Amino acid sequence: MSAPTTSPAPQQTIAAPTRTVGEHVRDYVARLRGGDLGALPAILGLLVLCTVFSIVRPAFFSAGNFANLFTQGAAVTLIAMGLVFVLLLGEIDLSAGFASGVCAAVLAVLVTLQGLPWYVALLAAIATGTLIGFVLGFLVAKIGIPSFVVTLAAFLAFQGIVLLLIKGGTNISVRDEALVAIANRNLPTALGWALAAVGVGGYAAVQLLRHRNRSRRGLATDPTGVVLFRIAAVAVIAGVAVYILNLERSINTLISSLKGVPIVVPIIVALLVVWTFVLQRTAYGRHVYAVGGNKEAARRAGINVDRIRISVFVICSSMAAVGGIVAASRGNSVDANTGGSNVLLYAVGAAVIGGTSLFGGKGRVLDAILGGAVVAVIDNGMGLMDASSGVKFTVTGSVLLLAAGVDALSRRRAAATGNR
Amino acid sequence: MSATPLLELRGIDKSFGPVQVLRNVDFAVYPGEVTALVGDNGAGKSTLVKCISGIYPTDGGQFFFEGQPVTVNGPRDAAGLGIEVVYQDLALCDNLDIVQNMFLGREKRNGIVLDEATMEQLAGETLAGLSVRTVKSLRQHVSSLSGGQRQTVAIAKAVLWNSKLVILDEPTAALGVAQTAQVLELVRRLADRGLAVVLISHNMNDVFAVSDRIAALYLGRMAAQVKASEINHSQIVELITAGRSGDLGLPPENGAENGAEQAVTVTPGAPQ
Known part of the structure; x- marks a missing residue:
């Protein structure tokens, strides 16, 4: 593996080593026209949304609100980062929202009711997420139940487990200073x-x-x-x-x-770096893309497809646990609705809006952050405009549909130009 | 038949449940030669290839590699011997680029980090060594390549590992005239480099264009394995459709069932 110092000359015909800036820009434009939009729609959407909200509500463009955006969007973004792995295989995890709720409930029960130190509760919550992911992945990969069904069942079951953990409709507060600091300091x-x-x-x-x-x-x-x-x-x-x-x-x-x-920002950035490294620079990440692109080819290349499939659910649910911890920290409490209502839909929306394909094989962890930003901006901006929840949901739903439409159209375009 | 075969199979049997797909098949592949494997649909070509590549376990029979008896219990064993298969569907990932596909499952690493530079360099050298000049960039996604280019990448992927035996399953089936010529040229070049090549094809023109030896399967049995120069087009077609042609091939159905004998390649004066 050490640098083979044999002459690198012969392949010059294949890879022209020097390219000018102009060529690079032309290549990029050609890729865009070929349907490989990447993160461009999310970035443009973000710019448009920010401009509109800043004009309509100047309060949107304040330092205070800028900080709010991060803490408001953090939980959804973290869950979306995990979902990217599942989506890369063309699978779906509908239970990620309530998985985060279960993990947050575990955290709250351990730290508030059992009085355990915060780090023990934190590790237990993440371990719960890992276990959930393993079970989901096992059911999908080894038993062969479609992920849609497995996670739909889990979606319902986890909702019940949250209720059981917090003893019905009560609300367990999280007062531990270290935990509260995550999203509030x-x-x-x-x-x-x-x-x-x-x-x-x-x-x-x-x-x-x-x-x-x-x-x-x-x-x-x-x-x-x-x-x-x-x-x-x-x-x-x-x-x-x-x-x-x-x-x-x-x-x-x-x-x-x-x-x-906000403390949560470096946490998100660190996880972004770690997961991007895993996806782009390790053999494991390469295999995730391969399984998402062509499962049979991956299997023939000697990749353990089942292990990859289980592992992405483990990553997804573990990240959901992190999201649940941040949500519990931000709300100072855990209740029956933690990780519920629109959390999952926002998270899937974030991943897709950012440019992760629902068909598998295409996506980056950064997409989840860009998409999460779009979702957070809509939520925040509409809130500032005193829009009702009804309007908020309708707009977010439309944006998600738009993003999925862009994905589908760019795929068609790409197929027409032979570009993926 | 001067050299010892690189790979020799003796008496291979394979059944799927009650269906016996391969019956006492003998097959030999020589280094530096293209051996065409022909046969009608359902004759057992693909099954034989999958037995060689370790995807299917065999029910009986022996493997000899470079004269030594070996056991192949999985694709990894076959790859370890230097056997690479290029499947009809190529098994490439559209969403990965050429280099990523060529090294899929066997990535070069520095610690846990992928060593992209080395992989790109080796991929470039391999393609250059095969005189491939049709791809623009090694970092192109496979989805943007033409059928012939994909075939080329799949073949280059098989050659990359200093493999000794490359098996090509219908490499030209989906290609146009010019691309077929390109791929056949590449196949010939592999053999000229000293590799043993097995070419599965339905196209007799392709078979006669590049092969040194032709093996015909008929209903799970090896009808004949002969030098390409000693047989003509219509004889091959007869072997494929009827299992025999003149004094070549399997004895008649009601002939003596003698498994060990009937699979022998050229049997002059065999009972008709």
């Missing part, structure tokens, strides 16, 4: 900057090292300009976000000061 401003710097620096290092490694081996590389542009874009986004979040958001600074990056 902020990082010190200096730490926010430091984390942003480390993150951007790490991204730049990875990109530049990869660029250097590839060009040294004579492989096709993205033009240096494009690599630098990507790094700059990440730096600007991180810088602006941290700057705004570090502004004073308290209405009366004499009573309390409210500024800094």
Whole structure:
């Protein structure tokens, strides 16, 4: 596996190693026209929504509301990040919402009723999610029940388990300071900057090292300009976000000061990095895409398809547990509705709006975050406009339909141009 | 028949429940040669290939690889021996690119991280070694490739592993004239590089264009295995449809059932 130093010259006919920025842009446009839209619809949607809401309700465009968006959308986004794995196989997990509810209930029962330390309760909640995922995955992969049916049954059953755990309709409060901090406290401003710097620096290092490694081996590389542009874009986004979040958001600074990056933000970013690494840079991730693209080909390549199928449900439910913990933290309590009502639909919507295909084989963890942002912005903006729940649901449903429509149309376009 | 066969099967039996699909099949493949495996639908070609590649366990018979008896209990064993199969449906993932497909299931890694650069380099060298110049970029998704290009990628994938035996299941069935010629040229090049190639095909033109040896299966039995130069088009068709042709092939139905004898390839003066 060490670098074979035999001449890399012969394959020059296949991979032209140097491409100009212009060519890169042309390639990108060609891909778009070929139906490979990627995250573009979500980004455009986000821009349009933000512009409209800022004009209609100037309060939308305030530092305080910007921070709200993150904490409001966090739970759904985390669940959506897990769902991406299941969707990549062309499966579905309808129980992710109530799985998060079950895990949140486990957390609340252990920490409030049993008085266990927060970290024990936290680990127990995540372990519950892992177990749920294993059972779901086992039923789908080994017994052969369609995931739609398994998780539909689980959707109902978990709703019941939440009720059983919290003894009927009661509401268990979560008062543990460490748990409450997850969704309700902020990082010190200096730490926010430091984390942003480390993150951007790490991204730049990875990109530049990869660029250097590839060009040294004579492989096709993205033009240096494009690599630098990507790094700059990440730096600007991180810088602006941290700057705004570090502004004073308290209405009366004499009573309390409210500024800094919400703690949940670095948690989401860290999970984004971890899962993106797993999907893009490990053999396991490659196998997930392969099983989603062509199960039979994956099987013949010696990939243990059943294990991959079980594992994505484990990841999905474990991430649902993380989402449930964040939801419990944000609400300071767990009740029968935690993880219920629209949580699952928002999460599936987030993944699909972000560009993850419901047909499997295509999607990224980043999609869940972009889609989660769209869902959070709609929810938040409509709330500011005093829209009723009815209007909110209708609009969110329409956006989801629009996203699924874009997915279906781009697939058709792609099929016509022979592009996936 | 100077060299020892790379792979030799003796007396292979295979049944699916009550249906006996392969009956005492002998089959030999030589390095540096293209061996065509022909037969009508249901003759057992695909089953034989799946037995060789370890997908189906055999009920009886022996495997010899490079003269040594071996057992093949799964695809991994076959791959370990250097046997690669390119299936009719190619088994490529549309949503992955050429390099990712070529290394699927056997990715090169640095620790837990995929070593993309090395994989891309090796894939490029392999394609260049096969004189493939039709693909634009190694990072193209397979979905954007033509049928012939896909076939090329599937074959390159099989060659990548320093394999000794490559089995191609109907590689030209779905291709146009120009692409068929390209793929056949590639098949010939594999054999010229010293690999043993098994070509399954229904197209007699393809068979005669590239093969050195032809093996005909008839209703689960090996009717004959002969040099391509010693047989003509109509004889092959007879072997495929009737199991015998002149003094070639299986004895008549009511002839003496002698399993060990009837599968022998060329049996001059066999009882008619």
